[in-house]
Amino acid sequence: MSSSLAAAAAGFGSGLSLIVAIGAQNAFVLRQGIRRDAVLVVVGICALSDAALISLGVGGVGAIVVAWPGAVRAVGLIGGAFLLCYGALAARRVLRPGDGGLRTEGEAAGSRRRAVLTCLAMTWLNPHVYLDTVFLLGTLAADRGDLRWTFGLGAALASLCWFTALGFGARLLGRYLAGPGAWRVLDGLVALTMIGLGVMLVAGS
Numbered sequence: 001m002s003s004s005l006a007a008a009a010a011g012f013g014s015g016l017s018l019i020v021a022i023g024a025q026n027a028f029v030l031r032q033g034i035r036r037d038a039v040l041v042v043v044g045i046c047a048l049s050d051a052a053l054i055s056l057g058v059g060g061v062g063a064i065v066v067a068w069p070g071a072v073r074a075v076g077l078i079g080g081a082f083l084l085c086y087g088a089l090a091a092r093r094v095l096r097p098g099d100g101g102l103r104t105e106g107e108a109a110g111s112r113r114r115a116v117l118t119c120l121a122m123t124w125l126n127p128h129v130y131l132d133t134v135f136l137l138g139t140l141a142a143d144r145g146d147l148r149w150t151f152g153l154g155a156a157l158a159s160l161c162w163f164t165a166l167g168f169g170a171r172l173l174g175r176y177l178a179g180p181g182a183w184r185v186l187d188g189l190v191a192l193t194m195i196g197l198g199v200m201l202v203a204g205s
Contacts (some may be wrong), residue, residue, distance in 0.1 A: 007147035011154025015054070017193040018132045019162045020186050021090065025122045025129075029163055033170025038115035043167040045116065049123045050159035057138025058152035076201045079139035082131065083198030090191035104196055140197070143204070150170050160201050 020026070025046065032042045123129060137155050143150035 004147060004150050005077070007130055007144050007150040008157075010144070011137075011141070011151035011156075013154075014104035014151075014197065015050075015137060015155030015158035016162060017190050018086075018136065018158055019050070024078075025119075025126065026166060028119060028122055029166050030114060030170050033167040038112045039167045039170075041112060042115055042119045043163045044077070044125060045119045046163045047156075047160040049120075049129075050112045051156040051159040053129065053133035054137055054152050054156050054159075057134035057136075058141040058148050060134065060138060076139065076143070076204060079136055079202030080198045082136060083194045083201060087194030087196075087198060089186045090194060093187045094191060140203070143201070 029042055029046060033039050133155075137152070141155075143153040144151045
């Protein structure tokens, strides 16, 4: 039981660290939440999409490991390098922030259909989503062996919790999350987590 909880907790932490990074998807969810426009639909699309992609990553990488155990080292090195780069970029944003925080101004989605289409585009047409969920989380899950699906479940739960909090809590937290200071703190936590995970993957490969 303790091993399962540890794997789920690791998946939750890893998934949350990747999801909270500033991006178009988070900006859109926050904007919809502040305006209370199709929030439940948008949160559902984001969480279910992440769960589907995480499942593909966990299942795909797991199958490769079973068929070719030597892939663990190669995937670990690549995944570790990516994590280190990801962490370095987050650290750079902390030291050299842009010209503002997470912008929420602009036109509302206008309709549920438009909100759905926009959310789907920001989720499935973003290459970083595939790197984070299919490749990166799949790689980290493979390192858990038989507990990789427990790790994936933790990561999917992190996605659900984050988007729910961001969408439905936006009315209360929007003005704070829109500021550059709050996102610098989040980016700092992301940088520490990503660099730490990257070093562990490279060292263990």
